[in-house]
Amino acid sequence: MMGEALHKEKCMWKPLELDGSSTKNGFSVTYEHRADIIQWLSDVSQQFQFYPEALALAVSLLDKFLCSVKVQLRYLKCVA
Template sequence: MKYPGLTESQRLVALLEDALARETRLWKAPVFKNGRIQGTDISQDQHQDVILWLGELSRLFKFCTETYALGVCILNRLLASVKAQPKYLRCIAITSLILAAKTNEEDEVIASVKDLAVRSGCNFSTAEILRMERIILDKLQWDLYTATPIDFIHIVSSGCLIFST
């Protein structure tokens, strides 16, 4: 975003305010009750395992850190919105990462969905992943991008560099 006429510190404050407003509007996280995501049979351990698996996939596919962070945010927003079954958790997770990659990565970095499915070892077909993609997009009203922790780190570190000089 451009902020003409603002000083560098005012621009950073505006960026931070924009990110906070977007996060406030879109942020949802699954609520854990008795060791499970409320309203599902997904345990806290299963949730943690799938997030670690997404990190491994992100490194395997050579995605940037921002893509991984957005993938986790998409996954969590969906799990906070629907009653997902544990057997679909990896399908939801890889689809969240693929959607994050489509949002953040250059086209030449992203392999085909079929290749990503095979290389991930997720045991879901291309058709199942594409069907899940449509479900996620519908449930999140096609608004995938939310502020991630990485965004705040970038904004704050930019401010630190400016204020330290």
């Protein structure tokens, strides 16, 4: 039963795919940009004394959003 669940999770899980090789029209978000924005989210979370789970959820949602929508770098902080 556990093996089936792990296999199903492995098939469904997709890693974050950020392509840092091309920066056409400012749409490329690299891992460095992601790290910067997550650091900013962490600072905001600490300032407003949010629970750590809120930060984890925000990062998860940001990753899913970045995988499905092209975001211009100048709007990345607004998206976060």
